Amino acid sequence: MTQRTVELSILRYRPEEDDKPWFQTYQVPCDEDWVVLDAINYVKDHLDGSLSYRWSCHMAVCGSCSMMINGDPALSCKTFIRDLPEGPVRIEPLANFPIERDLVVVMDDFMEKLQRVKPYLIRSTEKPLEEGQHLQSPAELKKFKQYTLCINCACCYSACPQYALIPEFIGPAALTLAHRYNQDSRDQGRDEREDVVASNEGIWDCSFAGACSDVCPKHVDPASAVQQMKIASTVDWFMRRLGLGGGKS
Amino acid sequence: MSRKPYVREISHTTWYLARRRDLLHMAQEVTSLFIGIYTIMLLWGVKALSEGPGAYQVFLDALGSPLVIAFNWITFVIMLYHSISWFSVTPKAMPVQIGEEFLPGGIIAAGHYIAWVVVSAVIYYLAGGFNG
Amino acid sequence: METIKTDVAIIGAGGAGLRAAIAVAESAPDLKVALISKVYPMRSHTVAAEGGAAGVIKQGDSLEDHFNDTVAGGDWLCDQDAVDLFIRQAPVELTQLEHWGCPWSREKNGHVAVRPFGGMKNERTWFAADKSGFHILHTLFQTSLKYPSIERYDEFYCTDLIVADGVCQGVSAIEMRTGLMQLFQARSVIIAAGGAGWMFPFTTNGAIKTADGMAMAYRAGVPLKDMEFVQYHPTGLPGTGILLTEGCRGEGGILVNKDGYRYLQDYDLGPPDPWPRNKAMELGPRDRLSQAFWHEQKKGRTVGSRWGDVVYLDMRHLGEKKINEKLPLVRDLAASYVGADPVHELVPVRPVVHYMMGGIHTNIDAATPMPGLYAAGECACVSINGANRLGSNSLTELLVFGKRAGEHAVEHARSAAQPSESEIRQKGEEARKRVTDLFLREDGGENITTIRKEMNETMESGAGIYRAEDSMRETCDKVLELRERFSRVHLEDKSNVFNTNMLYTMEVGSMLEAAHAVAFSAINRKESRGSHQRLDYTARDDGSFLKHSLAYYQGEVEPRMDYLDVVITRSQPGQRVYGGSAK
Incomplete structure (x- = not known):
């Protein structure tokens, strides 16, 4: 297997020693089929045991190893060294989040926002378990399926210029999750979510830069979800003006 | 408490210079100023019309100035750019599902172009454009 | 050291831990739950399960078949009373997940779809494309956000159980972001901390699966049961060990050696029908398929690759549409990590450590021999899996026994004596x-x-x-x-x-x-x-x-071994028969 020595330039921040982050470089002998995470693991195992970062599945599904690679948010377990340009690889913690230490960011805000959109099935009347499953056609499933695929890696928050400027913005992943449930044929909770989703911090803070969809490693396309909610919310508004009902906004 | 989370401040005036994607986005946002000014100009025209032939003639004369013509050309190009970039993302904002499958994005965008041409033709007709 | 008082402390917030937390919150909203995990719940390794969860739902299938498949699949080392409970509760729990919004794949008529799986006589594996574990975990996590009594302690690493007066009364944990040691004082404790695949060099498991829960119970004096039974999954990607679900074979994928020969027919798994036949060939149980690879390797009929010896998983005949619909993740993983697009190419695979059948000794109520301590999921051994787990039984297991652990932990919390606070400290x-x-x-x-x-x-x-x-x-x-x-x-x-x-x-x-x-x-x-x-x-x-x-x-020396009779209710040990003569 052919090897290539790659220079990793990693942003370090150790709160007990450092006042501000700084770059540390490591020379890593990489196999041709390595991803960036493999190179970072090499550093941890062989060069510097003090480097901290999150990771687990190494198959792009747990969402923990997202970081900035050469300036863009990405999963380090799905970014192949061979696909990066020659020269040093710049690795930083996810942008737009406070740095806890090294490549570990503080996720509190993200977690709080996920919870705020009520991301669970809401029914006006629960169907008893004894009555069995809800029926849902493949077409009804497909209507929202794409929006179930978010792995909560937070790459979208890192790319979103609005979240960078307005930290109160609920942001792409959480809004997409609201849309996922709104679009589910089994759900009846859209009105309840609308209070959060269509608030000042919700969909109307989105300027449709589309960066979230550009960087999403699972092709969830959060930008589309947010625009669809804007349209639905606008339609509601006009319907109410015309006295034709429509959900609240 | 040994925690000391570090917040990377971003500049609220120059943040978009760092990445090409953000720069393009801001360019698009800024160009919408032209559309805004154009809209104000149109409203001015409507107001002038309501004030009588004299006022409207002043408006028409103003439109003939080279500066305004140049502005209108620039706005026209920007308008085209905005229309095309908007139409290209309409499949995201307005997906159409027929049966199980979603209509391909190209068809939805094409529908918008066709509607655009038709509406433009109708306006041109109403303005008497087809009468020579 | 700060003491956090709670009613039920749950160690691990994957499928089993979340299911247990919801069970406590639903059956006893007045009890506080501390859901403690070394990672955010969405990172737990349930997320990586692909193929699906078994539960009898389809016309023509029967609970008895699921029972027999599971018991024979486990080579009669399963406790049959536990299997009985498991197969009965399976459809209920899977329906419950449906009610919570799990995006199960559907039939044209709107009913949940099921797919064939290894060692199962009938189609009974509920699936959400090939991201079943991901969807189960996220559905559980998102649903758990409804319940105010569940307090999450994300990124707290539990170190030791707190045992006082012979009763489990809490757990100590390090808060990762401060490094502070916290003491959780609880009236019941549930361990749902997952497996231990990382003790092996080549595994499908995520890096977080490091036996923490098992070791914690073990050190506290609770025995580890049937630990020698380690499951090798027959189809892992070479190099990384990334799992390619049994669903690949359930949908019709075949395994061939270097001569393009379906070698499984040489190991009592034939005949090599062109269509998938349940319990035969590629739909045999995992232990037998992994062992067949070992023999092929000894015979020199595997393929040398830059990652070592492999065989090929051939899915080309399934066609692009079916692969995109049923196996989109598999396609992405194979193309990305070994550069083989299953629509057009053979995918190299080899057996890889996947699952621990053994674990913390529990009874049918998910209770360990230590009062106040419960365990569920991969870290536990009830045992429904015996000497070999059938694919798609584990996702269901963590639901059935996660819930059970929650409910029994509630019972214990209600009746537990006053905490021995000084001893706890x-x-x-x-x-x-x-x-x-x-x-x-x-x-x-x-x-x-x-x-x-x-x-x-x-x-x-x-x-x-x-x-x-x-x-x-x-x-x-x-x-x-x-x-x-x-x-x-x-x-x-x-x-x-x-x-x-x-x-x-x-x-x-x-x-x-x-x-x-x-x-x-x-x-x-x-x-x-x-x-x-x-x-x-x-x-x-x-x-x-x-x-x-x-x-x-x-302590530092070798463990002491003891043995416990298997519970046999109605299936006497017999021959495990797969292939054409399987029943």
Whole structure:
């Protein structure tokens, strides 16, 4: 297997020693089929045991190893060294989040926002378990399926210029999750979510830069979800003006 | 408490210079100023019309100035750019599902172009454009 | 040390932990739940399960078939009362998930779809494309956000159970972002901390699966049951060990050797029908398929690749549409990590460590022998999986027994005696001392990476697909040596905030303890059964070993072994028959 020595330039921040982050470089002998995470693991195992970062599945599904690679948010377990340009690889913690230490960011805000959109099935009347499953056609499933695929890696928050400027913005992943449930044929909770989703911090803070969809490693396309909610919310508004009902906004 | 989370401040005036994607986005946002000014100009025209032939003639004369013509050309190009970039993302904002499958994005965008041409033709007709 | 008082403390927030938390919140909203996990719930390894969850739902299938498949699949080492409960509760729990919004794949008529799976007589595996575990985990996590009584403690690493008056009354944990030790005082404790695949070098498991929960219970005196049974999944991607679901074969994928020959027909799994036949060929059980690979390798009929020997998984005949619809993740993973698009190319695969059948000894109520302590999910051994788990039983297991653990923990919490607070604090101090000692330890010339790698190597050589006395003896000795050397490892990083050097070191400590139980249980089981295949004792020996192994922690020395009869209700041990003559 052919090897290539790659220079990793990693942003370090150790709160007990450092006042501000700084770059540390490591020379890593990489196999041709390595991803960036493999190179970072090499550093941890062989060069510097003090480097901290999150990771687990190494198959792009747990969402923990997202970081900035050469300036863009990405999963380090799905970014192949061979696909990066020659020269040093710049690795930083996810942008737009406070740095806890090294490549570990503080996720509190993200977690709080996920919870705020009520991301669970809401029914006006629960169907008893004894009555069995809800029926849902493949077409009804497909209507929202794409929006179930978010792995909560937070790459979208890192790319979103609005979240960078307005930290109160609920942001792409959480809004997409609201849309996922709104679009589910089994759900009846859209009105309840609308209070959060269509608030000042919700969909109307989105300027449709589309960066979230550009960087999403699972092709969830959060930008589309947010625009669809804007349209639905606008339609509601006009319907109410015309006295034709429509959900609240 | 040994925690000391570090917040990377971003500049609220120059943040978009760092990445090409953000720069393009801001360019698009800024160009919408032209559309805004154009809209104000149109409203001015409507107001002038309501004030009588004299006022409207002043408006028409103003439109003939080279500066305004140049502005209108620039706005026209920007308008085209905005229309095309908007139409290209309409499949995201307005997906159409027929049966199980979603209509391909190209068809939805094409529908918008066709509607655009038709509406433009109708306006041109109403303005008497087809009468020579 | 801060004390956090709660009613039910749950260690681990994957599928089982979340299901248990919801069960507590629903059945006893007045009880506080502390859901403690070393990672955010969405990172838990349930997320990586692909194929689906088994539960009888379809016309023509029967609970009796699911029972028989599971018991025979486990080579009669399953407790049949537990299997009975499991197969009955399976459809209820899967329907419950449907009610919570799980995006199960559907039939045209709107009913939940099921797919065939290895060792299952009928189609009964509910699936959400090939991301079933991901959807189950996210559905559970998102649903858990509804309940105000569930308090999450994300990124808290539990170190020791707090046992006072012989009753489990809490757990100590390090808050990763501060480095502070916290003491959770609880009236019941549930361990749902997952498996231990990382003690092996080549595994489908995520890096977080490091035996923490098993080791914690083991050190506290609870036996680890049937630890010698380690499941190799037959189709992992070479190099990374990434799982390619059994669903690939359920949908019709075939396995071929270097001559393009469907070699499974040589191992009592034929006939090689062109269509998938349940319980035959590629839909045989995992132990038999992984063993067949080993034999092919010995015969020189595998393919040499830059990642070592492989066979091929051929899915080309399924067509692009079906692969995109049913196996989109598999396509993405194979194309990305080995550069083979299953629509057009053969995908190299090889057996890979996937699942621990063994774990913390529990009864049918998810209760361990220690009052106040419950366990569910991969870290537990009820046992419904016996000597070999059937694919798609584990996702269902964590629901059925996660819920059960929650409900029984509630019962115990309601009736538990007053907490022994002074003893709890004293035990908490002892737990803290274990960690501070690690911080204070001087450089003893040992390196944590080296120890982990040596453990990985010795586990593969001594506790792999086929085992023999000599190699197992070597492994037992090696693990003993590594445990001794581990006591001389010092921390390179002595900081408090998110110290992963400390975390990884403690994880290796847990794995070494559990690895010792694996190796020692294996060498003492002098028969071949399910996933435990010995070259020196090739036959199953029901006379001596129709029994669960129980390994008891004895400190730095080898564990003490004990044995427990298997519960047999109505299926007497027989021959496991797969292939054309399978029933």
